[in-house]
Amino acid sequence: MDIRQLRYFIAIAEERQITAAARRLHIAQPPLSQQLRSMERELGVRLVERSGKQLELTRAGTILYKRAISIVKLMEESQIEVKDTGNGLTGQLTIGVNTLSDERLPNLLRVFRERYPRITYKIQQNESAQLCKMVKERAIELALVRFPLELGEFSILHLRTEPFYFVTAGNGEAAHGKVTFEQLAGHPLILPSTAGLGVYQNIVEEFSRRRLQPNVICECSDIAMLLELVSADFAATIVPETTLRVHRGYDVQAYEIEGSTLAASSVLIWLKDHELSKAAQNFIALLQSESDASAAFGPSEGDADDQAAARGDS
Incomplete structure (x- = not known):
């Protein structure tokens, strides 16, 4: 029958x-x-x-x-x-997020959920290198990661490039809200991530180009703990702008780094030559449309005000 x-x-x-x-x-x-x-x-x-x-x-x-x-x-x-x-109306969106995260992700997911209310989600947080491995193993389809990385096996959607800030306990002082790398070399530092990976490597290489040796006393991949330590005046740190925008409410002061070329680029990746679920395709399309609409996700006026407050600008 x-x-x-x-x-x-x-x-x-x-x-x-x-x-x-x-x-x-x-x-x-x-x-x-x-x-x-x-x-x-x-x-x-x-x-x-x-x-x-x-x-x-x-x-x-x-x-x-x-x-x-x-x-x-x-x-x-x-x-x-x-x-x-x-058609992407049901299914699961599986996405990995770098340890330093991205402050736009919650709002993007909210918009996505409004458009596709029957989609479920699996969100993994890890180091960028581990996220690349998870995408290759197909444990997740998409990942938000940061350079430097070898991404030859992946398709890439560039999201933003952002500066780094020097961050100390809230009672710190700095002339005109800026510091130099020479001044930073004299401070005990906690660096985010882990030696040889991503952001950590960016920072160390920037010191090396200037023939300076950073005084790294601690590595910490848990950003909330890192900022707790900085707030307690255990040591200072150098972090991308996103960290200041995502993790608020800590008693810290952020300063621009004078003459710095240090920048962090974040991208969305997915495996080349692999058919993505319709949910993943729709999320990529949302990011592309948001990027076009906001000039690669430039900060809103409110975000700019928050940044100024974090730096101690009047």
Whole structure:
């Protein structure tokens, strides 16, 4: 039997007449009678019995009718679910986020959820190198990562390039709100991330280009803990602008670094030559449209005010 025959049998069972069932199904009566006989031959049992002008289900026919209703309903629901998933209306968005995160992500996900309310989410946070590995292993489809990284295996959507700031406890002082690398070399530093990776490497290489040796006393990949330590005047740090925008409420002071070329670039990546889910495709399209609309996600007026407050500008 196939799904078509089950639909025929449901109509026969509910209409209790071949003629009425054929009319309901928009087919001729003889082919429908033939299909009923074919099902009975295949199953080796009688499915209906004639009672006057109407048909009555046998015990076997009653069981088949109940099963047919369930099977047809499941098939129809499956078709809807598959179509909705194919169109990105349902399914799961799996995305990795760099340890330093991105302050725009919550709002982007909110907008995405408003457009696709039946999507579910899996969000993983890790170092950029680990996120690349997870994308390659297909544990996640998308990841927000930071350079420097080898990304030859990935497709890339550039999101932003941002400066770094020198951050101390809130009681710190600095002339005109700026410091030099020469001044930074004299401070005990906590560097984000881990030696040899991403942001950490960017910072160390910037000191090296200036023939300076940073006084790194601590590495910390937990940014909340890092800022707690800075706030307690354990040591100072150097972090990308995003850190100041995402992690607020700490008693810290941020300063521009004079003459610095130090910058962090963040990108969205996904595996090349691999078919993405429609949910992932729709999220990439959202980021692209937001990027076009806001000139690569330039800070809003409110965000600029928050930055000024973090730097101690009046």
